[in-house]
Amino acid sequence: MEKTVEILNRHKTPPAFNAAAFSGDGDKWVTEIDRDMAVSYRIKKRIFSKKSKFQDIEVFESQSHGRILTLDDIVMLTEREEFTYHEMLTHVPLSAHPCPENVLVIGGGDGGIVREVLKHDCVKQVDFVEIDKDVVDASRVHLKKMWYDENDKRVSAYYEDGVEYVKKKENFYDTAIIDCTDPSQISEGLFSRDFYLSLKRALKKNAVFATQSQSPFYDAEFIKKLHAGLRDIFVYVRLYLAHVPFYPGGCWSFTCVSDTFEPSVVRKVKYGRLGTLYYNEYLHKSAFVLPEFVNKIVSG
Amino acid sequence: MEKTVEILNRHKTPPAFNAAAFSGDGDKWVTEIDRDMAVSYRIKKRIFSKKSKFQDIEVFESQSHGRILTLDDIVMLTEREEFTYHEMLTHVPLSAHPCPENVLVIGGGDGGIVREVLKHDCVKQVDFVEIDKDVVDASRVHLKKMWYDENDKRVSAYYEDGVEYVKKKENFYDTAIIDCTDPSQISEGLFSRDFYLSLKRALKKNAVFATQSQSPFYDAEFIKKLHAGLRDIFVYVRLYLAHVPFYPGGCWSFTCVSDTFEPSVVRKVKYGRLGTLYYNEYLHKSAFVLPEFVNKIVSG
Secondary structure, eight states, X not given: OOEEEEEOOOOOSSTTEXXXXXXXXXXXXXXXXXXXXXXXXXXXXXXXXXXXXXXXXXXXXXXSSOEEXXXXXXEEEETTTHHHHHHHHHHHHHHHSSOOOEEEEEEOTTSHHHHHHTTOTTOOEEEEEOSOHHHHHHHHHHOTTTXXXXXXXXXXXXXXXXXXXXXXXXXXXXXXXXXXXXXXXXXXXXXXHHHHHHHHHHEEEEEEEEEEOOOTTTOHHHHHHHHHHHHHHOSEEEEEEEEOTTXXXXXXEEEEEESSSOTTSOOOOOHHHXXXXXXXXXXXXXTTOOOHHHHXXXXX | OOEEEEEOOOOOSSTTEEEEOBEETTEXXXXXXXXXXXXXXXXXXXXXXXXXXXXXXXXXXXXXXXXXXXXXXXXXXXXXXXXXXXXXXXXXXXXXXXXXXXXXXXXXXXXXXXXXXXXXXXXXXXXXXXXXXXXXXXXHHHOTTTOOOTTOTTEEEEOSOHHHHGGGOOSOEEEEEEXXXXXXXXXXXXXXXXXXXXXXXXXXXXXXXXXXXXXXXTOHHHHHHHHHHHHHHOSEEEEEEEEOTTSTTSEEEEEEEESSSOTTSOOXXXXXXXXXXXXXXXXXXXXXXXXXXXXXXXXX
């Protein structure tokens, strides 16, 4: 009972990070292959495809997960489930700070982080730094659910490398959020010691920042090194977890950092007005309660 | 740049629940298709395959997730990550009870739940009821990592339908664990009102039991009905979540129930001696803290 299917798109080989849309029984699929596992979605059609200066950008209309954004064949988000990732990467650092006014967002060209940041009334200025303007242009048009209100005058967008951008600022931001891709040629600078030293200068003394920090199931060594490096520079370095169904394994980690505030403590209870689907005050605290194997990863 | 791959095994069509091993670039994969998404693993070889009276049973050796058990083309477990599911389904109900002595396990033919139950010294008797002896036989031989110590005289195995088994018991068990497959012809009885009424009679008055209860992302209506039905019969009905990377979306729910004890409270702190990789006392409590959209599902 063998069937033949076709891989319709596969940008890169060897296969460490490549995607395929395959069809079977008349269906089309988008597949992200991450090492020895893969996550796939049944799709209706491809809506957008562009090779930017930095990466392959594609948007698909899926059968039941809304639109899907891929960068270099890696699924960045599904519209149906993106709220988990964007809420947890945004509202944890913003709620761990008593009153974040100046917020820096690095990466997140799909707009989801800025959309969440703007829900906080105390925020006065959002500097949105994305290296790839083509991601922003594609998202603005094809991922309207993700996009923030561009009439909101608090946002300034800068299309440049976040690593260079932070060098120009000093003692300015209350909060920073780093929403970058898996460590790769584009994003590895955003996990480097030099970047964190620059970021520390760009932040105010009592700032809180957060970065996505990969999967505790599949990137334990990465997390261990990241935390060791951050603990050299900052006082509080805390891992927290959320359910992110569109990333391999569905368990994603974030790291929240501060020299002043313990990140697991909520200092600004506004979640009722944030209209969240995932985040709440109680979940903020419990997201820092880690499974035993994850405690071992971050125990230093 | 098209490539042709082959689906090597596909037991059933239409595709609601079917699996495919496909090869690309010389690789073989096992894929579980669950509605409009799929999870796949790169495999070395198939180790075991049998069509039992109830279902298709297969065991694969994967590239980096250990061995994988599938029933009717649905991934039941990967050896690498199975600890999350088995620990959380077992240690939550057993730790919410102050002293569980008689324990009933329904389903879980792979042995993982019994293995975890036996870690509790207070347990005196484990009745292990699995409808499909072929799953037990396959797991005993091919999933040794999962299997419990058969020299442990506390365990009695019964190869029969759990729905019928519980009718024969009265006021006997302190704890029950229902480790069944997705609702299907085989398992739907284990989610029925009649079964829960029989189970209530089989349990002591202060018992605590738990069942797997599907994904809050993809089975919201199922969970809503399950909880409404359970609340008709029992006092405390509580949903909790864990990261289970081998189930679609990686976020799995469990439901813990009692007429006497609030399930989120730990009454027996033994986790240090349990040697767990996932469960601990703090996680027990925080697993019951739910994302906003999940609170809405179970709010009745």
